[in-house]
Amino acid sequence: EGFEKRKPLYMLYHYLNHLNIFGNSYHKSVMNCVYQLLG
Structure with missing residues (x-):
């Protein structure tokens, strides 16, 4: 759940x-993950 x-x-x-x-x-993949985590 929540995966x-x-x-x-x-x-x-x-x-x-x-x-x-x-x-x-x-770099782009890293930034996409960061934005998803912060958004």
């Missing part, structure tokens, strides 16, 4: 990891 609401938080961890490893190609 869809928490999903951006779970995905953020992986996107931040990929951003750290692979660089700016994951």
